[in-house]
Amino acid sequence: MMTRWSDINQIFGAMDLFRNQMNTLFNDFDRTYNPGRGWGTAEMFPRTNLSDSGDNLELTAEIPGVAKEDIAVKIQGNYLEISGVRKPDAPEGYTVHRTERPTTSFSRSFTLPYEVDAAKVEAKLKDGLLTMTLPKSEAAKPRQISIQ
Amino acid sequence: MSEANIVTSNEQPAQLGRQLPVTAPAVDIYENETEILLHADMPGVVKEDIAINIDNGKMTLSGCRRLSSTGAAAWRELAEVEFRRTFAVPQSIDINKVHAELKDGVLRLHLPKSEAAKPRQIEITAG
Numbered sequence: 001m002m003t004r005w006s007d008i009n010q011i012f013g014a015m016d017l018f019r020n021q022m023n024t025l026f027n028d029f030d031r032t033y034n035p036g037r038g039w040g041t042a043e044m045f046p047r048t049n050l051s052d053s054g055d056n057l058e059l060t061a062e063i064p065g066v067a068k069e070d071i072a073v074k075i076q077g078n079y080l081e082i083s084g085v086r087k088p089d090a091p092e093g094y095t096v097h098r099t100e101r102p103t104t105s106f107s108r109s110f111t112l113p114y115e116v117d118a119a120k121v122e123a124k125l126k127d128g129l130l131t132m133t134l135p136k137s138e139a140a141k142p143r144q145i146s147i148q
Numbered sequence: 149m150s151e152a153n154i155v156t157s158n159e160q161p162a163q164l165g166r167q168l169p170v171t172a173p174a175v176d177i178y179e180n181e182t183e184i185l186l187h188a189d190m191p192g193v194v195k196e197d198i199a200i201n202i203d204n205g206k207m208t209l210s211g212c213r214r215l216s217s218t219g220a221a222a223w224r225e226l227a228e229v230e231f232r233r234t235f236a237v238p239q240s241i242d243i244n245k246v247h248a249e250l251k252d253g254v255l256r257l258h259l260p261k262s263e264a265a266k267p268r269q270i271e272i273t274a275g
């Protein structure tokens with residue numbers, strides 16, 4: 001009996017792809033950012049991620065095409081504000097076919113889950129991503145309690 | 149083929165690694181007499197992860213963003229994605245001279261027009 005295994009593998013490959021899609025169907029359900037999916041909420045600029053690594057909070061913001069001089073970060077207790085200007089970078093003497101990239105000033109503020117030590121905050125801008133390490137203030141840090 | 153076989157064929161890491169969600173980058177397109185210029189927002193993509201393919205009048209721009217995250221996520225609005233978009237390019241583009249630069253997460257792609265397609269001033273000679 002001759003069987004074309006490549007055909008059968010192809011069929012199962014398609015089924016695997018479908019099953020993977022089904023498996024990840026609900027992963028994005030509570031996310032505000034769903035690339036390629038329909039149910040995202042209103043656009044915020046810049047989009048951010050916040051994670052908690054115990055001693056620090058880490059914030060990543062997506063700010064393409066903005067120089068570091070044009071970004072301002074303000075921190076007070078657990079209040080954080082990122083603002084700046086996206087300057088137009090249209091070259092001189094060109095006709096414009098399409099402009100989708102916004103050139104406006106932006107501002108977004110956050111209430112962080114903990115108070116942070118504003119003096120020790122580090123911010124880095126690389127490839128259009130702003131990465132900030134925000135050390136929690138002493139009172140907010142997790143503490144090991146020794147049992148008597 | 150038994151069911152066990154189907155499951156094992158699903159577990160190949162190379163296949164799983166390719167399944168980044170795809171999103172279209174925002175672009176600006178400009179043109180002057182010598183070239184077409186395209187600016188695309190690709191925040192967080194490094195130069196090595198960008199691929200530009202021009203074939204048969206179509207240009208596909210693709211860039212994968214990898215994020216390293218530590219700790220527990222409090223909120224997540226940006227994810228590891230593949231920025232991908234396909235454009236129709238006119239035949240008058242000189243493919244060999246296409247070049248691009250990446251700065252602050254913005255890709256600037258220059259598509260120079262070939263010599264034959266540039267506008268030419270015709271001089272009229274008195275006869």
